[in-house]
Amino acid sequence: MIAPFFAVVKKELASVIRDRTIVISILIQLFIASFSSALLLGMLSLYDSDTIMKFGGAGIKIGVVASPDTELASLMSERGLTVLQFATLKEAQTAFFNNEVSAVVDTPLDENGITQIKLYLPELDAVSSLIRMVIQEPLKQYENYLRGQKGIEVRYTDMKGKPSTSYEFVYSVLIPMLMFFPAFVSGSMSVDSLTEEVENKTLQTLLSTPLSINGMVSAKILASVILSFVQCVAWIALLQMNGIVIQNTGWILCLAAIVAGITSTAAMLGAVMLQDRERSQFIYSLLLLAGAGISTILNSSPITALSRLAIGDAYTSGWNVAVFAVFLATLYIVLMKMSRCLLV
């Protein structure tokens, strides 16, 4: 019983390795990981005012027309922008056209209790959106200052912190993506491997061996899970070599393997019932999306659990992983009951 079981596992793994297509899957993951971090890097350097200020803030010169109210000018210098004073708007605009300043802020005017400012920006989209990005924070602070003068207190204005986008990206996108993408692939692989046997009519031959139908299905699932697990181990090692701190690696790998088990079992369940690739793959991808949605609504998403394990959250432990193991066991029992569909 055991020997034929492992023979099927071995055959599945060997065929994947022989086809070399697994390389494509690994390339995809590498591609997604590097592409999304390139995207993040690009967006940070273009859309995040902190990053812009850090790398070139002082180079941005803003012309200010002199006025008794110097609050905005000093807020801008505090932010790190270079502020140049001009006596009149005309002078400031001349400086603008001579490329001495990149933007001009006119004197604040009071109109029925509302302060009006005119901001002159270059016509070029790229530069003007950059300036709007960096000037946003001083303008908001100035707005709060004006509110303060009217006696309105705005709370939580002195919070600073550090830009958190990269941190959030690594722990809530990059690591879950690298851990769960192999699981997603292994589900697809299970569908392929079963429906191929059905459509090539090799299933009956396989069933005439001393292996039960449940044994055959389980062997295929195990092969997919092994493949996905190996990839996860490699990714964790690579991430740690890149200096990303990951806590609870044992539990994380355990969770990744369980999720791969869940996707493969669910995919296999669909394939057992539908028995053709076209519909099974379609149902499987819909199931994946629905599963992700439902688990988020139920507040027990494996993605959240994984992120929390990785950052070393005080309230997340092996018990959160056990929940998914229970779910996997249930799903597996259902599959074992349903696999008889293949015999008719």
Add this chain to the structure above:
Amino acid sequence: MNQILVIAWREVTRLRKRFGGGASPLAVVALMAVLGLSAYYLRDTVSLGSGLYRVGVSGDVPAISDSRFAVMEVDVVQGQTMLEQKVIDVFIDSSQVYSRGDDKSQFAVRALKQYMEKQELIRVGNSFPDADAFPLRVGLNYLGAAEQAAAQNEAGPTSSITKPEEVIIPSLTPPPAPFTQVLVALLYIMPITFISIFFTSSFMDEKMNRRLTILLSAPVTPFQIIFGKMLPYAIFALVSTALIAALTKTNILLALAIFAPTTLFIFAIYLMVPLFYRTFKDTTFIAMLVTTLTTAYLVFPAMFTNVNDLAYISPLALAVKMYRNEPFGWREYLFPSLPMAAIFGLAMFAGTRLLNEEFLMGYKPLTRKLSDAIYLMMAHSKPYIAVPLWSLITIPVVYMTQIVFLAFATNLPVGLILGFTLFASALVEEVVKTVGIVALVEHGAVKSWREIVGLAFLSALGFLVGEKLLLLVSISMVSQAQVSGALFGAGLLLFIPLIAHFVFSTIITLLRTKLKFPYWLALGIGTVVHFFYNVYVLRGGM
């Protein structure tokens, strides 16, 4: 035409049979309902990640309903100790915020700051009159060439502002970033991808059942078969585009115009999948690769709409403009659409050449299959026409690949980015230029030294012409600058690259075909030479 419609109708019947009856339509409807429901619940929580930070609150603190924060009620002493013990990352006591000095806590503070700012604005806006709650108006004016001329001629302050002034309230108007519009634009791509996956599986199904063989022996051309099978799916895709446009209340015709080339492009790529696969697993992996690459190619540039003109290589950038009600011209429209349409044309051509039983049914290594495919595409005419033509028409593919490599490279350490990009571009160019000749030689269509060297020259010529044409088109489209004159004015400048390209492709083809080097090794040697040439040119050596 009639034949095409017959095949198209047969395809619709096939689909109906497959998805009619049984439990599957019900299951699909139920799943769709669940998807819709979860999308509805999740619509407000598009922020990155969930449950990353733990926040302790005590006293009068606005409710924190952002998926990134897990909030718990604590008393003051408890809160302080939990913060010390790193159980929570931030502790808020009424309007006072406590944090630790370490990174995690500081990140949490920043994330919380963004959220709290918004909440405070809502509170202030609700409890005070508008003029007091939002006491600042900023008028945005844009100064361009027209204003500059006016300022120089007239003595008074600038009077003629061409664009109308745009008035914003800073705290309520975030600076323009196209994320939301890109997400909406991505909505269009999802159904198109799903539909094209069905198109692929239909082809595979026919191939599996050997019905394609029967069809091929019928008096219809491969073009009619492909086009007929594609027609119903293309119509589905366009209908779904129109539906999304209608649901998001935008101009339906404009949306169709923007997404039609994209649809063709995605179909073109998915047409390649059934031609090349050998087992089901192949299909899954190839389809996944294709989906990732196309999505990345479409999304990545669009994220930089209005910041960089290169954003227009993706049609999603046009969709972003559409959703912002900003106009765009023909140049901006054709810039992404033409390469996509060109790739569709190339794929259709490849499809008609490859749709024969021998090619479809053979189980060979993928590389072998690719070589056969290239040979089949070239064998239609004399090598000296086919080779330069091949170099010329694969330029859009080269161009797209190089952009993808550039994105890859941005992850590398700064010092390596340029080197990697140069090397990767050289590699792609050399593959395109030599692969056709190598395939021809391996199939025995070309034999002598003279022929090979001659073809290498023609290939280099075709490539160079295509490259310069593309450069000209893209430059004139994006910046309308007078660079084109400079590019083509100096004849000598074109002569040297031609010789260089010729030398590289000769090295590779001769190493491979005459000295029997493995292709990867020959390619590597040629690429290295090409790379050093590129570096030399960049250093200002020429």
